[in-house]
Amino acid sequence: MSNEIISFFNTFLSTSQSEAMATFVGIFFLINFVIIIVAFMTLLERRLLGRLQNRIGPNRTGPNGLLQPFADVIKLLTKEDIVIPAADRWPFNIAPLLALMPALSVWIVIPFAPTWILADLDIGILFVIAITGVSVIGVFMSGWASANKFALLGSMRSVASIISYEVPMILAIIAVVLLVGSMSMQQIVLFQSIPLVLVQPASFVIFLLAIVAELNRSPFDIVEAESEIIAGYHTEYTGMKFATFFLAEYTAALAWSAVVVTLFLSGWRIPFVQADIHPFIDGLVFLIKTIFVFCIFVWFRGTWPRLRIDQILGFSWKVLFPIATLNLVITAIEVLVFNDVFAVAEGETLPTIALVAMGLINIAIFIVVGIALNKFIKPIDQEPQSYPVTREGMTL
Amino acid sequence: MPLNTEPILLNLGPHHPSTHGVFRLRLIMDGEIIEDAEPVMGYMHRGSEKLAEERTYTQIITLTDRLDWLSGMSNNLAYVRTVEKLSDVEVPERAQYIRVISVELMRIASHCMALGFLINDLGAFATPLMYMFREREKILDLLEMLCGARITFSYMRIGGISHDLPEEFLPALRDFVDQMPKHIDEYDELLTKNEIIQTRAKGQGLLSAQNAVDFGVTGPNLRASGVKWDLRKSDPYEVYDRFEFDIPVGDHGDNYDRYWVRLQEMRESLKIISQAMEQIPGGLTRANVPFFVHPPAGEAYSHIEAPKGHLGFYIVSDGTISPWRCKIRSPSFINLGALASMIIGSKLADVVVTFGSLDTILGEVDR
């Protein structure tokens, strides 16, 4: 896509200028596209939660409630922008932008179609990890600057949980990168003749749980646990600043869904169709897959209660981290052995039959690991207590 | 090098999503761990006891509706029983059966709300709450059929009930009693076996049996602590001695037991209702009591097993049409006394769960 735009600008600009213009145009379209999709994602989440809860959900604004996101935006724009006197003004005002920026930046390296990618970086997935790590600064800044104890608690929780969950997440990604042999997002998609979720089931589950925690969504939503710390780090934010946080949250949710699709669900590739048909259809397939992953998050949110902070951190370090490490070791051995067995030359990738075999081995191994782990988990049990109550008329 | 830290003071409430009303907890916290807690209440003090002193005995029934707004029928019953005890009124049998049915329906509705909000405090985004609201809605429809109102019933009268069952009530109740166990099974599937709820709620908010009795905790909270005490069995009022039902008792007195006991009590209440439907006799529903009751001078204390615990009324009469003193022993208020001892040492996230599992209604605490 970018080549066409560059050649369009080349007709009246120099090469370097037209490349810059093309980047600008690309970013402009991308941001607007993402934000509009995100706006409708909020509506989708509310409708879906409504149906999960046996109610209807917002449907009064426009046909089927389709104008609800715009109504929300207008409401939030017209609200008073309050900065409490005790707040630290500069960090307070910058924090929403710092939270939004990384979530939007991720989209630069997401491949929507074979040619539709803004920057096909060689280190695509590393870029994603690096840039999303920045978002925690925005959250922490807002919590500190709000001069509110609930906000402070929320942001402290956020830092703890995000740092903990980056470790298993990165280990899960490394297993994929090891298999693919490239960090480029486009290469990862091109590698997936069968979706990697079948080859790397453990990585997929760990990655999914880790990003749920990273996104502070249920069951790991301790950061903005409304029944404990009201709204967490954005308790003191109103109007458009709150909306920016809200937008950042959902943009990040959608961005991570897109990363899941890219890494594990074969990206823009249509299942069982090897050739790419048209960039538009590929993009649509990618979007549908992304929304599907997003719906899984909504489903989790609609079903599960929240864990406590120590349980969440314990889950990361005691369960996900060992399994991710084990998975990484197994994958490394598998890659070595299979490269030997199938005599893969330098620069080539494993054949599909090798991936299928690898997937079967992995699934078998992790079923065994799961059963073994289940043996170690002991139910929480205490000594039953009793009180000496003896009375007439009561059958004991 | 030791870190220089200091405890923070956190005011949980009065306006907080999980205080179920307006209630404040002053917490001294070391990070996320509670070091000291003090409940502060009274934000909803309406002076029901003072108001009762200038209303007639019948008019006070409308005040009792508003004590614990999730179980108006039970409050009505506790009050009219006290006045009946004071003025020695014999209640017709049919009225007693209808009272039992409506109070047990109310217990199911109240426990539905208690569990729904407990799970909401645990962090489920309102899904179990919505399901339980649906069941409560059906109960409220039934009670509306009975007395025309959904929250503030004012259905009981001194000497009976305000009017007899409508014709369509018993078939509708039968439908409900048949359907409800399926819904409870669904809660079981969705919640009871859920590992997240088990890890969150087990072993938290411990209340030992000794402490529970000492603090005067009653109702499901007492039974969850392992004390098999239920006024419906140990001091049967109305016609409770004619029904077969069990009293579910927890083992440990943690949040999970308080959840579990309530869920089981809903099943037991359904048992009582279906037995009462079979046994209900014909006849009058109201004794011959004047609208302006004049109990003789004296005093009476009587309590019933309300959904939250012992709801007692202590009425001192001076022989006029309004009581000299009407003291309400509200279960939520006294159950709250145990809260501070239950939450010290736990984490902030468990404070709201423990508070939710006590099932406190602030209208009853502040009166």
Next chain:
Amino acid sequence: MTSFYGLGALKGLIVTLRYLFRKPFTVEYPDEKLVPNPRFRGNSFVWYEDRCTGNGACAKACPLGIIRIVTHPTSRPDIGNLYAIDRFDIDTGRCMFCALCIEACPYDAVFMGNDFERATKTRDGLVIHKEDLVTGAKLPTQQFRPQLEAMEYKGEEELDQHEAGRWSL
């Protein structure tokens, strides 16, 4: 432990998923209205002027004292001496719809109505005056009126004063 750890949480997911394919329990209020039960204590009152003797039993029974009755003695050729009612105001802004006034009325003159859509912009607009009661729709509910239950009147059509009370006038 017999079951696999985590299975309970996954079963919960299936419970909620089932609801995705069920009809919502809620109804959309202004488009679809639920019919209140015949005994429903609505937000309005029905009053039969000729049945009322102005004895003020309802005003005495009211816990909040929001019923205001002003009468003067007069006579009518067909009945004889009686009290004519000058004012009969019910301040529904303070009313809590306990129906004790209905219960207290010995002549079945006042009934609960089944209307529940009486929102106004001022508190004064919530006061029901005698004129509103006289001209208002006579749609009583069965609240504390066993005779209406006996005739299976469900509040669908207007009821005149001869049918409404226990003793025909």
Next chain:
Amino acid sequence: MTTALQGNDAAQHISEAVPQSILSVEENLIFVSADAIVSICEFLKSDSRYAFDFLEAISAVDMIDHFQVVYHLLSLSLNQTLVLKIQLYGRDDLSLPSISGVWKAADFQEREIYDLNGITFVDHPNMKRILTWDGFDGHPLRKDFL
């Protein structure tokens, strides 16, 4: 069924354990002296014939010339009840010994009585207003409070 204990029998036992504490006895209730209330409660809680492990309610009643403080005791283990009454004459500076050391349930209820009826409980760990705010003028459940 819960049995309401006869005042006479209980009064005799109490006066054996705590001399000069009983003022008078009615059918089911015992008037006791204010000074002895803590030792009476301790006796009733620990004695195996009574075992009143549960404090049902404490109420205060303004009788114009005096205040009555009524203790409703309940025994979960023996399923019986007893009512103790204390009469406090006068209207100003009323005080009673606190029984919150015997039953913790008394803590909140005594605070409520202090708040609404204006009876101070001596040796209470946290004697301050509970339902009205600090600095509230008067005690709402007194008959002279308007």
